[in-house]
Amino acid sequence: MSVKAFELVPAVERDLLMGDKARINIECIECCGRHLYVGTNDCFIHHFLLDEVTSSKGRLSYSAQKLLHKYLGLKKPVAELRAASALERLIVLCDGIVFLVDMVTLESVPSAAGGGVKIRGVTAFCINENPVNGDPFCVEMGVLSSKRRTVQIYMVYEDRVQLVKEVNTPEQPVAVSIDGYFLCLALTTQYMILNYNTGASQDLFPYNSEERTPIVKRISREEFLLAAPGGLGMFANAEGASQRAPVNWSESVMAAAVCFPYVVALDENFITIHSMLDQQLKQTLSFRDGQVLQDVEGKVMLASTKAVYVLVPLPLERQIQDLLASHRVEEALVLTEGAQRNIPKDKFQILHRRILQQAGFIKFGQLQFLEAKEHFRKGQLDVRELISLYPLLLPASSSFMRCHPPLHEFADLNHLAQGDQGKVLRCKNFLISYLGEVRSTDLVNGCRDDVDTALLKLYAEQDHDSLLDLLASDNSCLLTDSIPWLEKYHKYFALGLLYHFNGQDAAALQLWIRIVDGELRDSTRSDLYEYIVDFLCCSSNMEIVWKYADWALRKDPTKGVHIFTKRPVCKGGSEVNPDEVIAYLGKHSQALLLYLEHLVLERKIQKEKFHTHLAVLYLERVVSLLKTPKDEDQLTKAREKLQAMLRESHLYRVQFVLGKMEGCEELLLERATLHGKLEEHDKALHILVHKLRDFPSAEAFVVWASSDRDPLYRQRLFHLLLGVYLHDAPSGCGGSSEMEMAAVDLLNRHGEVFDAVRVLRMLPENWSLQLLRPFLNRAVRASMHASRTSQIALGLARSENVQLLHDRLKERRKPIFVSEKKGCHLCHNTFSEPSVVCLPGGVPVHVHCAAQRVRDSPTKRQLTNSSNHT
Amino acid sequence: MPDVPKMKKPDAKLVLLGDMNVGKTSLLHRYMERKFKDTISTVGGAFFLKQWGPHNISIWDTAGREQFHGLGSMYCRGAAAVILTYDVTNWQSLAELEERFLSLTDTANHDCIYALVGNKADLTDPKAHLCQDSDVLSEDRTDCEEARTEPQVLSACPTPPASPASLSGMLLHKQVAREDAVALYGRILRYKGLDEKGSLPADRMCFETSAKTGYNVDALFETLFDLVLPSILRKRHENQASPTVDLEDCREASGKRGKSSCC
Numbered sequence A: 001m002s003v004k005a006f007e008l009v010p011a012v013e014r015d016l017l018m019g020d021k022a023r024i025n026i027e028c029i030e031c032c033g034r035h036l037y038v039g040t041n042d043c044f045i046h047h048f049l050l051d052e053v054t055s056s057k058g059r060l061s062y063s064a065q066k067l068l069h070k071y072l073g074l075k076k077p078v079a080e081l082r083a084a085s086a087l088e089r090l091i092v093l094c095d096g097i098v099f100l101v102d103m104v105t106l107e108s109v110p111s112a113a114g115g116g117v118k119i120r121g122v123t124a125f126c127i128n129e130n131p132v133n134g135d136p137f138c139v140e141m142g143v144l145s146s147k148r149r150t151v152q153i154y155m156v157y158e159d160r161v162q163l164v165k166e167v168n169t170p171e172q173p174v175a176v177s178i179d180g181y182f183l184c185l186a187l188t189t190q191y192m193i194l195n196y197n198t199g200a201s202q203d204l205f206p207y208n209s210e211e212r213t214p215i216v217k218r219i220s221r222e223e224f225l226l227a228a229p230g231g232l233g234m235f236a237n238a239e240g241a242s243q244r245a246p247v248n249w250s251e252s253v254m255a256a257a258v259c260f261p262y263v264v265a266l267d268e269n270f271i272t273i274h275s276m277l278d279q280q281l282k283q284t285l286s287f288r289d290g291q292v293l294q295d296v297e298g299k300v301m302l303a304s305t306k307a308v309y310v311l312v313p314l315p316l317e318r319q320i321q322d323l324l325a326s327h328r329v330e331e332a333l334v335l336t337e338g339a340q341r342n343i344p345k346d347k348f349q350i351l352h353r354r355i356l357q358q359a360g361f362i363k364f365g366q367l368q369f370l371e372a373k374e375h376f377r378k379g380q381l382d383v384r385e386l387i388s389l390y391p392l393l394l395p396a397s398s399s400f401m402r403c404h405p406p407l408h409e410f411a412d413l414n415h416l417a418q419g420d421q422g423k424v425l426r427c428k429n430f431l432i433s434y435l436g437e438v439r440s441t442d443l444v445n446g447c448r449d450d451v452d453t454a455l456l457k458l459y460a461e462q463d464h465d466s467l468l469d470l471l472a473s474d475n476s477c478l479l480t481d482s483i484p485w486l487e488k489y490h491k492y493f494a495l496g497l498l499y500h501f502n503g504q505d506a507a508a509l510q511l512w513i514r515i516v517d518g519e520l521r522d523s524t525r526s527d528l529y530e531y532i533v534d535f536l537c538c539s540s541n542m543e544i545v546w547k548y549a550d551w552a553l554r555k556d557p558t559k560g561v562h563i564f565t566k567r568p569v570c571k572g573g574s575e576v577n578p579d580e581v582i583a584y585l586g587k588h589s590q591a592l593l594l595y596l597e598h599l600v601l602e603r604k605i606q607k608e609k610f611h612t613h614l615a616v617l618y619l620e621r622v623v624s625l626l627k628t629p630k631d632e633d634q635l636t637k638a639r640e641k642l643q644a645m646l647r648e649s650h651l652y653r654v655q656f657v658l659g660k661m662e663g664c665e666e667l668l669l670e671r672a673t674l675h676g677k678l679e680e681h682d683k684a685l686h687i688l689v690h691k692l693r694d695f696p697s698a699e700a701f702v703v704w705a706s707s708d709r710d711p712l713y714r715q716r717l718f719h720l721l722l723g724v725y726l727h728d729a730p731s732g733c734g735g736s737s738e739m740e741m742a743a744v745d746l747l748n749r750h751g752e753v754f755d756a757v758r759v760l761r762m763l764p765e766n767w768s769l770q771l772l773r774p775f776l777n778r779a780v781r782a783s784m785h786a787s788r789t790s791q792i793a794l795g796l797a798r799s800e801n802v803q804l805l806h807d808r809l810k811e812r813r814k815p816i817f818v819s820e821k822k823g824c825h826l827c828h829n830t831f832s833e834p835s836v837v838c839l840p841g842g843v844p845v846h847v848h849c850a851a852q853r854v855r856d857s858p859t860k861r862q863l864t865n866s867s868n869h870t
Numbered sequence B: 001m002p003d004v005p006k007m008k009k010p011d012a013k014l015v016l017l018g019d020m021n022v023g024k025t026s027l028l029h030r031y032m033e034r035k036f037k038d039t040i041s042t043v044g045g046a047f048f049l050k051q052w053g054p055h056n057i058s059i060w061d062t063a064g065r066e067q068f069h070g071l072g073s074m075y076c077r078g079a080a081a082v083i084l085t086y087d088v089t090n091w092q093s094l095a096e097l098e099e100r101f102l103s104l105t106d107t108a109n110h111d112c113i114y115a116l117v118g119n120k121a122d123l124t125d126p127k128a129h130l131c132q133d134s135d136v137l138s139e140d141r142t143d144c145e146e147a148r149t150e151p152q153v154l155s156a157c158p159t160p161p162a163s164p165a166s167l168s169g170m171l172l173h174k175q176v177a178r179e180d181a182v183a184l185y186g187r188i189l190r191y192k193g194l195d196e197k198g199s200l201p202a203d204r205m206c207f208e209t210s211a212k213t214g215y216n217v218d219a220l221f222e223t224l225f226d227l228v229l230p231s232i233l234r235k236r237h238e239n240q241a242s243p244t245v246d247l248e249d250c251r252e253a254s255g256k257r258g259k260s261s262c263c
């Protein structure tokens, strides 16, 4: 479980530093740009120029060139070196004394007038890298001294140091680090944060500094890294809280540094590297005699007692790729995301996407589809990368090329699945769901063809229900690529849909017709014939309709005719001309009949031609059934239809139909109807009464023929029938009494229609009163009713007359004013001529208004209608 | 030296304290990963971020080992809630809370919420045996649908002491009764100088859980998340408003919290 995050590269080898002098050890180092300073235990400072050299193979190495070395003259080890590059000074701690030397000459800086350059009794010091005071030409320094429980803050100038602050500490301080006003201190028994400006302090945690050397390392603004009991590296911020979990070092750690996102620590034998992102140990390098570990300008420098090394971080991408290569997806993503703030935004986005995509493919390879999908989605994967894994799915015309370097190690799906068909299938199902989800998003902009075509192929191959949905809705499937694929999987119906979507309806229909005719096998739709009819019915391309309706009609005229009868009435669109359809249907008699029925009975088109045609077709059918009498039922039905048509339509050409009936002795009833239509009622009744002897029909005939006619017409017809019954009866034979009975029935049932007086005159003398009682009852009642109504009307009229007389008498005495300004009370228009009518009460109205009123008055109406009432 | 990127600061901090081996790490695993897995004794501490609605809550798992005891105050600094964890089969673990851990919470927020949690209830209590966590069986990660009520099984199982023994051997002796925890909770409030009436009631803040079966684990964490929300909002409000503290405002806010917590 290790990552290669750093490489240890030698910088200054032993020879260059001390040759073979065995007792000389490195005590401290400092680096500033290319300048490396090394302090040794024999009180020397060595100055090197360090250059990075990259070999042709990309390996990094350092070449060091010695510039100078200088004895400081104190016979003690150089304990600490810090560069203040803006001042061109090195701050040196040696033998408890802090002083300045020139960075170039390494000469001690002589004290300037007024200020001493030396600080004595110092145990440790640190530089504030984030000073509150922003003066670039001085350096803030925290100093611990051996005897006092204080921290002193100095300002270091080019040629002097100045004490600016001194703060007390509860115990002897051992190590210090500064950020802003915050001192992070290791005291004898604990760590603490101390604000040297306000004096506020915050205990962190106990630590025995006598047992183990404490570490206080500033790692970022207001954040420090501390050595904690149990070999922990603890993080603490200026508020005294921890915001990152600790890392787990060994007990003997002596120095630590941060090179984001890693914490590097040095102990007696090893360099350990932990990630700050997940606290895991990522890399361990063995390193003997370690003395110094220090982060400088993005790298980490190390020194053993004899030599100097640089710990060079490997490029982040390389680290990430290493993690991915060992399928450590989560770690790779943590590392990538952790680096977000260190990389320019656009560069990060590109990197992040790529890593996500790679991560997605790793998860995909492990068949962890949920994770894969999430990574693909976040990484905005070009879906064709995924599709291209599946052989033959991308259309031949696709311009897609896999990205380089490749996002994954798979040649194709078969390579990935190693022949495991179960795996292949799961991958296919994943792609189906994934493409289904993304096809309507922006992710597929610019490659919709590829995506839809791939999806179509998968659906077809997997016999997926959504194939039809895909094709029936808006899609970008490529026709040329899809045809062979759909044919291969016998998805002819679907192919038809695709043809249709591409505007090739003829091709679609041909294909479907072949399926219905059994030439092609595709059981997608068992109702394909109906589907075709429906399709033609809705098609606005008449050429296609004329071409394929014939097939449909031959197959099933009743359903086929729906092509014409079920057409949606489109607004504005040209409707099909019925004449054309009728002409077209000429050879499909059954369909033609249905079509005419549709026109006449359903759409109620009032055209003589259609009505006559339909009547004739009905007639022909009846005639043909009559010739082959086998199915009575059918015949009855056919005749009923014919009769209804003849009765109810007023448009057909009666004479013509009658002519067609010539010689059909059976169709007497129909003939009677036709005669009725021609108002030849006597002929009709003759047929009904004498030829058919069908008295109920005769009675029904007169009722029908006189419906919607005025009462007199009606009366005339009834009398006509009565006459036929009574006078045309061949006296003496048995039929006569039969007809007489019919006459009696007619009278008794429709008494009110007849003119009773006339009837009584017509009736034979010998008929009993009893026989005609219902008729007479009605007749008498009707006549009584009429007489009484007229008496009432008479009375009313009289009283009105009297009233008028009265008014006239009254009005004679006073004038009635009529002027152009006065309005008529009935119509509210003004008067234009002097002649007016006065209503009762002396109200003047127009003459014509008065006349109108009389016409509309209920009494008047009563009078005219009274004859109707029983 | 380039600065190390700052952590995005969480909105609230929740800290698990308690003696080693009581199951702090296991509780967190159960809640975050919905699994019970092998643990090693925690070194130093670890933390997790939990998205709760729009808020980020950091949950710190601390090390119970004596060696790391000193770090506790630092972990507790600024905590909005502290979960004091003991092991129901171990009386000493409860005693340690009072003796060693309570003082660590001095650095927590003044309105910090305390919960007392007796873990490993599965070892003593038949009802904690039966996992109520719906996704213990199925590994899916829907966090919302957990049974928060008492398990139905309770009433359906008339003689608990007899049957569970057959489930996984003998039940251990329960060394810490619920009343002991409730009493300790009272003492904690007193130690904090809090008025019992104005604080969250003991029966709401004393939990018995099992990291092993998942019993009561979601309830514990989610109750606490909900309880720290007012404090998050108040903090946010204070940050937006003037830096001076309005005493009226504070009193009102805490009054509200008291009210909302009792219903």
Ligand SMILES: Nc1nc2c(ncn2[C@@H]2O[C@H](COP(=O)(O)OP(=O)(O)OP(=O)(O)O)[C@@H](O)[C@H]2O)c(=O)[nH]1
Pocket: B018, B019, B020, B021, B022, B023, B024, B025, B026, B027, B037, B038, B039, B040, B041, B042, B043, B062, B063, B064, B065, B119, B120, B121, B122, B123, B209, B210, B211, B212, B213
């Ligand atoms: N039966 C049972 N065992 C548990 C439960 N929770 C934890 N354990 C066991 O108790 C032991 C300690 O669990 P941890 O979660 O590591 O305890 P901890 O509190 O984190 O310990 P430190 O990290 O040392 O402070 C482990 O062996 C767990 O398997 C529980 O609910 N029931």
Ligand SMILES: [Mg+2]
Pocket: B024, B025, B026, B039, B040, B041, B042, B061, B062, B063, B064
């Ligand atoms: Mg633990």
